[in-house]
Amino acid sequence: MGTRCEGLRDSLSPIAYYEEYSHFRLDCLKIDDNKELSMSANEDLAKERARCDFNVSEITNILDGGIERTKQRKKIESIALSNGKCCDVTPEETLGPKERYENAIRKSCLYTKIVKDQVLTLTGLEVLGSNSSVLRRTADAFFKDISPFLLHLGMFVPTIMGQGTPEQQSYWLPRALDFQIIGTYAQTELGHGTFIRGLETTATYDPDTEEFVIHSPRLTSYKWWAGGLGKTSNYCIVVAQLYTQGKCYGIHPFIVQIRDEDTHMPLPGVRVGEIGPRMGFNTADNGFLGFDHYRIPRNHMLMKNSQVLKDGTYVKVASHSKLTYGTMVFVRVMLVNEVAFNLAKAATIAVRYSAVRRQSEKISGEPEPQIIDYVTQQHKLFVCIATAHALQLSSNWLWKTFSAVLADMRGGNTENLPELHALSSCLKALSTSDSAALIEQCRLACGGHGYMLSSNLPLLYSFVTATRTYEGDYTVLLLQTARFLIKAWEQAESGNPVTPTVSYMEEAVVGNKYKWNGSAEGIIKAAYYVAAGKISSSVTSIRKRMKNGKAFEDAWELTGVQLVAAAEAHCRAVICDVYRKETVRLTANSSPNVKTVMDQLNMLYLSHWALERTGDLLRYTSTTEDDIISCQQRYEELLAAIRPNAVGLVDAFDFPDEILQSTLGAYDGRVYERLMEEALKSPLNAEPVNRSFHQYLKPLMQGKL
Ligand SMILES: CCCCCCCCCC/C=C\CCCCCCCC(=O)SCCNC(=O)CCNC(=O)[C@H](O)C(C)(C)COP(=O)(O)OP(=O)(O)OC[C@H]1O[C@@H](n2cnc3c(N)ncnc32)[C@H](O)[C@@H]1OP(=O)(O)O
Numbered sequence: 001m002g003t004r005c006e007g008l009r010d011s012l013s014p015i016a017y018y019e020e021y022s023h024f025r026l027d028c029l030k031i032d033d034n035k036e037l038s039m040s041a042n043e044d045l046a047k048e049r050a051r052c053d054f055n056v057s058e059i060t061n062i063l064d065g066g067i068e069r070t071k072q073r074k075k076i077e078s079i080a081l082s083n084g085k086c087c088d089v090t091p092e093e094t095l096g097p098k099e100r101y102e103n104a105i106r107k108s109c110l111y112t113k114i115v116k117d118q119v120l121t122l123t124g125l126e127v128l129g130s131n132s133s134v135l136r137r138t139a140d141a142f143f144k145d146i147s148p149f150l151l152h153l154g155m156f157v158p159t160i161m162g163q164g165t166p167e168q169q170s171y172w173l174p175r176a177l178d179f180q181i182i183g184t185y186a187q188t189e190l191g192h193g194t195f196i197r198g199l200e201t202t203a204t205y206d207p208d209t210e211e212f213v214i215h216s217p218r219l220t221s222y223k224w225w226a227g228g229l230g231k232t233s234n235y236c237i238v239v240a241q242l243y244t245q246g247k248c249y250g251i252h253p254f255i256v257q258i259r260d261e262d263t264h265m266p267l268p269g270v271r272v273g274e275i276g277p278r279m280g281f282n283t284a285d286n287g288f289l290g291f292d293h294y295r296i297p298r299n300h301m302l303m304k305n306s307q308v309l310k311d312g313t314y315v316k317v318a319s320h321s322k323l324t325y326g327t328m329v330f331v332r333v334m335l336v337n338e339v340a341f342n343l344a345k346a347a348t349i350a351v352r353y354s355a356v357r358r359q360s361e362k363i364s365g366e367p368e369p370q371i372i373d374y375v376t377q378q379h380k381l382f383v384c385i386a387t388a389h390a391l392q393l394s395s396n397w398l399w400k401t402f403s404a405v406l407a408d409m410r411g412g413n414t415e416n417l418p419e420l421h422a423l424s425s426c427l428k429a430l431s432t433s434d435s436a437a438l439i440e441q442c443r444l445a446c447g448g449h450g451y452m453l454s455s456n457l458p459l460l461y462s463f464v465t466a467t468r469t470y471e472g473d474y475t476v477l478l479l480q481t482a483r484f485l486i487k488a489w490e491q492a493e494s495g496n497p498v499t500p501t502v503s504y505m506e507e508a509v510v511g512n513k514y515k516w517n518g519s520a521e522g523i524i525k526a527a528y529y530v531a532a533g534k535i536s537s538s539v540t541s542i543r544k545r546m547k548n549g550k551a552f553e554d555a556w557e558l559t560g561v562q563l564v565a566a567a568e569a570h571c572r573a574v575i576c577d578v579y580r581k582e583t584v585r586l587t588a589n590s591s592p593n594v595k596t597v598m599d600q601l602n603m604l605y606l607s608h609w610a611l612e613r614t615g616d617l618l619r620y621t622s623t624t625e626d627d628i629i630s631c632q633q634r635y636e637e638l639l640a641a642i643r644p645n646a647v648g649l650v651d652a653f654d655f656p657d658e659i660l661q662s663t664l665g666a667y668d669g670r671v672y673e674r675l676m677e678e679a680l681k682s683p684l685n686a687e688p689v690n691r692s693f694h695q696y697l698k699p700l701m702q703g704k705l
């Protein structure tokens with residue numbers, strides 16, 4: 001679909017290509033076969049680029065984290081994309097389930113080989129660290145849906161790194177990084193996903209043989225969902241209840257071989273398969289897994305945080321009981337970046353398409369405007385660009401926070417873990433939920449063509465909406481953050497110091513109402529006051545319920561709706577704050593126009609959320625109706641100010657066409673030509689008359705059925 005992919009069939013024009021693969025002439029579709037479909041770029045998009053008043057690559061560099069990182073990313077992308085093998089001549093989505101999976105494996109192996117042979121030599125293991133987002137982004141040129149290797153790199157390897165002893169790491173990591181073994185992360189079971197203390201798979205230590213016996217006692221204990229488990233992996237991390245010397249010590253991670261390394265047959269005592277069609281992830285062979293008293297060596301328990309000695313003695317090593325949950329925290333941090341990137345893709349597609357698409361008349365008889373000139377369209381789209389920036393910058397900030405806490409923990413200090421857990425939980429929840437909603441908004445903004453799979457918007461949505469559920473459901477994670485907030489509120493009330501991300505509570509506990517001020521800093525402060533107000537209301541409700549005789553757990557449960565809203569408000573304030581501070585910091589040395597447009601986007605985001613939460617502002621601050629009116633006016637002015645730079649802003653995300661994989665979003669804007677080219681690839685167009693006509697339609701129509 002992108003320029004390099006076209007190279008695969010360079011010798012054939014689209015019409016000739018179609019005729020080659022079909023058996024009837026294009027005049028059936030009423031296309032004049034003397035004319036080529038237009039190969040020239042769309043003029044409206046060219047005009048948009050000409051009117052953009054800032055240096056696009058400056059913003060690209062900011063989003064990448066500096067000019068050197070942009071260069072590095074482009075180098076990796078060009079290595080991976082240069083041979084054109086990433087593209088499918090037959091669209092992935094028109095294949096049957098087996099062929100899709102096989103094709104995904106073919107491409108995963110191809111991509112892995114490119115990474116191993118060419119990218120790793122360039123970056124070293126950095127590619128899995130700070131460059132992993134580049135690896136992830138580039139992978140999208142190979143897969144429209146998901147690679148079956150995602151869990152291997154995304155969770156199997158990180159779990160060994162985070163939960164294995166140095167000896168275990170030096171044994172397993174070289175094999176895993178070289179893809180001699182492929183693994184996944186099997187935690188969720190049919191019966192339990194959220195409540196992991198309730199998992200039912202058991203790992204019972206047998207000191208006589210120095211082995212663990214892994215067992216699935218009932219149907220609900222079957223592992224369910226792990227990506228790449230159904231057909232691809234031969235190893236996996238299994239999270240199971242550890243029993244030794246007759247006592248249960250709770251859930252622990254184990255490395256379990258499930259298939260023969262040579263034949264790939266499931267090993268005796270292992271029952272493994274794929275879970276069937278899903279809304280998305282259909283190339284990721286998500287699987288089920290059960291064990292019948294299956295034995296693994298003692299040293300296959302990942303023993304960094306706790307150990308079982310040869311005689312069965314249990315030894316706790318870690319200073320914090322939740323360190324076994326470390327991989328989940330890591331992935332939640334990664335996911336903020338993941339969804340920012342996917343939202344940026346959707347925004348690019350929808351903004352470019354809106355510059356190409358013309359519809360209706362603003363003034364009777366006048367030419368039809370580009371749909372991006374409707375203010376309602378700008379309202380739908382510009383917040384998507386701003387949110388992609390907000391989440392990208394928040395994700396960089398969260399990564400730094402995560403790295404600092406990790407460094408502390410290496411020195412035995414787990415003091416900041418609760419704050420990291422609270423932050424990563426709510427940022428994961430809000431970023432995935434916002435991104436899914438806004439990607440759907442981008443699809444709606446593209447009208448009927450947005451519904452085409454070839455636009456790539458439906459697949460982006462089906463992927464991102466899953467991120468709201470996996471790695472901790474939205475509500476469940478916000479309730480985790482709420483636990484932290486309520487405790488912090490009580491600390492602040494009693495005059496004790498609180499941690500940096502909740503320091504706003506120290507001022508807010510006094511109970512004064514904040515007077516609205518429409519500056520960026522004023523809106524952020526108001527957002528913190530809204531959060532404080534909601535936390536305070538939740539505390540009051542819990543206390544009232546307890547005063548009326550409820551136990552704390554019941555009072556908490558009954559206050560759940562307010563607690564989730566409080567955690568949401570807290571997280572929104574944090575995102576607004578981080579987005580503002582990072583924008584100011586990162587544009588300090590930028591050219592004036594870059595500074596201006598980044599500031600406009602930031603103000604748009606802040607005003608958007610102020611307007612979305614007017615009820616809260618009126619309730620928890622001294623905001624007046626006049627303040628809301630001026631905020632609305634400012635918001636509309638910002639839409640108009642951003643409009644001329646909209647295409648430049650999405651160009652700054654710098655997605656090659658191969659990564660966007662969209663008929664509507666390609667750089668040259670040949671939307672209609674690409675839609676037709678893709679339609680012509682439909683298997684139903686491979687013959688003029690489908691056999692069902694003779695089998696069913698004709699007998700029906702002739703009354704002979
Ligand atoms: C070729 C391909 C190229 C690819 C390129 C590779 C690039 C890689 C990047 C890719 C990035 C991502 C890809 C990943 C794809 C992932 C797919 C999906 C995987 C999964 O879904 S795995 C399964 C995840 N499961 C969950 O998340 C379960 C959610 N549930 C929980 O986390 C917990 O059960 C809980 C809800 C937190 C409750 O736990 P628990 O009951 O034990 O705890 P309590 O509620 O009683 O709380 C007690 C106490 O502990 C605190 N606490 C809880 N969790 C943590 C924690 N993690 N850290 C610190 N503290 C924690 C809690 O707050 C309480 O504290 P308090 O008592 O209040 O002080």
Ligand SMILES: Cc1cc2nc3c(=O)[nH]c(=O)nc-3n(C[C@H](O)[C@H](O)[C@H](O)COP(=O)(O)OP(=O)(O)OC[C@H]3O[C@@H](n4cnc5c(N)ncnc54)[C@H](O)[C@@H]3O)c2cc1C
Pocket residue numbers: 151185186187188191192193194195224225226227281286466469470471472473474475476479
């Ligand atoms: C595409 C996809 C890929 C996945 N990949 C993996 C993988 O590789 N490995 C793996 O181990 N798992 C994987 N999972 C599983 C995933 O982690 C879980 O589905 C997720 O954690 C949610 O758990 P659940 O399904 O048990 O939902 P449930 O907990 O049953 O949630 C159902 C509803 O109940 C609500 N709820 C549950 N508990 C509470 C509570 N305490 N308070 C209030 N409300 C509550 C939730 O908010 C939700 O609305 C994957 C899931 C998906 C969709």
